[in-house]
Amino acid sequence: MSRALFIVDVQNDFCPGGALPVPDGDAVVPVINVLIPRFSFVFASKDWHPEHTKHFEKWPPHCIQGTRGARFHPQLNRGAIQQVFLKGTSTEDDGYSAFEATNRDLETFLRQKGITQLYVVGLATDYCVKQTALDAVRRGFETFVVVEAVRAVNVQPEDGQKALEMMQQAGVNIVHADDVANGS
Ligand code: VGL
Numbered sequence: 001m002s003r004a005l006f007i008v009d010v011q012n013d014f015c016p017g018g019a020l021p022v023p024d025g026d027a028v029v030p031v032i033n034v035l036i037p038r039f040s041f042v043f044a045s046k047d048w049h050p051e052h053t054k055h056f057e058k059w060p061p062h063c064i065q066g067t068r069g070a071r072f073h074p075q076l077n078r079g080a081i082q083q084v085f086l087k088g089t090s091t092e093d094d095g096y097s098a099f100e101a102t103n104r105d106l107e108t109f110l111r112q113k114g115i116t117q118l119y120v121v122g123l124a125t126d127y128c129v130k131q132t133a134l135d136a137v138r139r140g141f142e143t144f145v146v147v148e149a150v151r152a153v154n155v156q157p158e159d160g161q162k163a164l165e166m167m168q169q170a171g172v173n174i175v176h177a178d179d180v181a182n183g184s
């Protein structure tokens, strides 16, 4: 049995100054950097959109493939990331969940590595973190979301809080960074 840290979409466009800034989004970076050395498996996703997609009917254009806005936040310890999953690559749908990544199948990858527990952190609580954590539970992974290491878009002010409650209802464990022990 092993566990992995999964870093969702900690990209420039979701941080202050970016195209779709999550309020306080960059505050997750130092918390994640402290969590990283407690895990032997560290993976990440990137929102990775084509220039034209139906997704941009709902959102300002962001995280376009190959652009600066799509890069990881410069302070994130990205050297520790062992595999990146690219999602939102379709012109037709949103692809919020990392289990919809198109460069590599996340579920197969995790099973091959014997990973049974997934610790989800990053951006944004009410979209990609939520969908990734819900998909992980549905697929039978023991799933954790570290509250200090996520931030919400909050299109409506309570969206982040509601997302945490919905995840908890679905069986996601909402935990604090201090309680994530050193482990494998
Ligand atoms: C996301 C809105 C639009 C996310 C992606 O990563 O949570 N949110 N695209």
Ligand code: ZN
Residues within 6 Å of the ligand: 047, 049, 055, 059, 062, 063, 088
């Ligand atoms: Zn997006």
